[in-house]
Every structure is written in C-alpha cells, then in structure tokens.
Amino acid sequence: MTAVQSPDSTATASLVAVRPTVSTDRLLADLVPPPHFADARFTTYRANPDHPSQAATLARLQEVAAEIAAPAPSGLRALLGRRRSVPAVYMDGGFGVGKTHLLTSLTHAVNEALGPGSAAYGTFVEYTNLVGALGFLPTVEALATRRLVCIDEFELDDPGDTVLMSRLLRELADRGVALAATSNTLPDALGEGRFAAEDFLREIQALAARFEVLRVDGDDYRHRAVVTDSEPLPVATVRSVVASTPGAVLDDFGDLLAHLATVHPSRYGALLDGVRLVGLTGFGPVTRQEVALRLVVLVDRLYDRDVPVLLAGVDGADQRALFTPEMLRGGYRKKYYRALSRLGALAQDGRALADV
Structure with missing residues (x-):
C-alpha cells in the first residue's frame, strides 16, 4: 500500500x-478536547443515581469552574495580599464511568467563561512530549499563560516521567495555574505494581499531596x-x-x-x-x-x-x-x-x- x-x-x-x-506549534494547538468530546458539557453528563459519587463529582467540578472564572482579588483584598485559591482536583475511577467527559466539560466551561485557550487539555503522553519538544522551562512558560491545565489518563509508566510531571505541575501551581487530572489509580498508588524505588515513591507522595481526590464510582457505560x-x-x-x-x-x-x-x-x-x-x-x-x-x-x-x-x-x-x-x-x-x-x-x- x-x-x-x-x-x-x-x-x-x-x-x-x-x-x-508534528511541529511544536501543533503540539500546543492540539491541547484541546478531542473530537469525541467536542460537545461534552456538564449539562450533558448523565450521573448514575445508583452511584452518588458521580453527581457529587459533577457538582464539585462546576464549583471548580466557577472558582477559576471568578475575578481576581482587587482593592483592599489585593492590598492585604489575599491570593486567589488555586484548585487541583484528581478524578479516580474505573474505565467507562465518564471521567474524560467530566474533564473535557471542565475544559470547555473555563474556555467559554474566560475565552478560547484559557484551559489546556491533553493526555499525559502529550504533556511529556511537549517538554521533550520545547524543553522544560519553555513548556512551563507556555502553560503558565493558561488558567487551567487538564491531564487525562494520568498513568505513569516510569520514574523519570513521574519526576518530570511532578516538577511541571509544581511550577504551574506555584504560578497560579489550576490543575485537573483523571486516572484509574489514586495518586498515591500510581506506579503500584510497576516500580518500588524510594525516590519514585517519594515523588508520587509529593504529587498526591497537591490534589483533592474525587472518587467516581460506577460501571463501564x-x-x-x-x-x-x-x-x-x-x-x-x-x-x-x-x-x-x-x-x-x-x-x-x-x-x-x-x-x-x-x-x-x-x-x-x-x-x-x-x-x-x-x-x-x-x-x-x-x-x-x-x-x-x-x-x-x-x-x-x-x-x-x-x-x-x-x-x-x-x-x-x-x-x-x-x-x-x-x-x-x-x-x-x-x-x-x-x-x-x-x-x-x-x-x-x-x-x-x-x-x-
């Protein structure tokens, strides 16, 4: 052929x-929800009443979207040094329970509230490749212009990638960027059954401490x-x-x-x-x-x-x-x-x- x-x-x-x-410009331009989830919105997510955690996660993410879109402190609040809270949420659950639908809905909600490009969405491998293409600091600078960075399929395959992503998220959070992620594994259990090096486990624990964990129970739809x-x-x-x-x-x-x-x-x-x-x-x-x-x-x-x-x-x-x-x-x-x-x-x- x-x-x-x-x-x-x-x-x-x-x-x-x-x-x-793939050019670096395309790598950055592709940090958007994929076509399958182009129409995903909070209003189109159908929470299963048999699994209350789905509705609870939906409600929390709607709050997160509102927090991110809220105006920055001004006047006396700004003079007093009160900073905007920076959410970091992590959805854990099995496959087919709608985690990606919820994550892309959050991405769309922020982009619609603040303008296109305010939120970045990508899979774990897309972000690690972006670092490989641009370099670490240029990647931080590029993503720090976003109000929200979403990471789908957060399943780590080697300690090197763990250290890299941990550093990247730490830099972004320190610059006031909100974070949201999905995985099939709780953040303090990432790497379980794969690696047991002390350095790896230390990075995992530091990464887990940054996230509010939202459990999404249910069956594969x-x-x-x-x-x-x-x-x-x-x-x-x-x-x-x-x-x-x-x-x-x-x-x-x-x-x-x-x-x-x-x-x-x-x-x-x-x-x-x-x-x-x-x-x-x-x-x-x-x-x-x-x-x-x-x-x-x-x-x-x-x-x-x-x-x-x-x-x-x-x-x-x-x-x-x-x-x-x-x-x-x-x-x-x-x-x-x-x-x-x-x-x-x-x-x-x-x-x-x-x-x-």
Missing part, C-alpha cells in the same frame, strides 16, 4: 505508509470487557467496505504493530489525520507488553477521533483474548481494560457501517 494524499485530504491507504511529523461479542469479520468484507469508504485505511495487524514501534506515541494522533475508518486483517492476541502498551495509545487516539474499526481475525484465534491473562492481572491492567472497552465500541461502530 502507498499513501494517497492531496491538499483536500490527508487520508491514506495504509497507516504503515505514514511517518507523521460501554458495557464491554472484551473487544467484541461478535465473530471476526471475513477478510473480503473488510476489504470491500474499506474500498468503498472515503478516508478508509487497510493494514495487516502485525505490520501495524511493528510500525507503531517506529513512531513516537505522541504522534499517533497525527498518524490518523484524515482517516475515517480503519480496517485490520490478521487481528489477534498481543503477547508482548511493550507492543500492547503502544496499541493502548493507538486505541485511545482512535476513540478520541471516533474512527470506526473493522476487525478480520486470524483463523482459529480468539480475538476477544487480545491481551494475555498475565497482562490483565499486572500493573497496567486498567489501561488494557480501558482499551478493550474502547475498541469494543469502535468495533461495533465498524460492524454497523459494514451492515453486519
């Missing part, structure tokens, strides 16, 4: 054919713990639907996984520019953890962009067993379950598009 690009479309015939580059409850699609069906769909791509699953190793995860969003449908043949289990973690990031970017997926499996393979039992019991298990949930939703969208 070769890339097919034009001034009117960046769609490609194959993801493997694409080697995206997508109601999927597997990739799909349906059988894999025939290869001929996948090829036919891809061929008749503008902006569709077709890749062998193994080839795509190998290609992901050559692209920085922060560029996976750019990899999908112009893509409207992804067809995968040879879809089957992933047995290596580093490969599985890259796949998780790709699934997140597909979900962000509402890109349906068509899956044609390997003969005899159970596509529902995408990750090994060991992976689903390990320190990254919540990432894997989130990916299964999201990929299940995208696969169902793909089957609806294929009318099967």
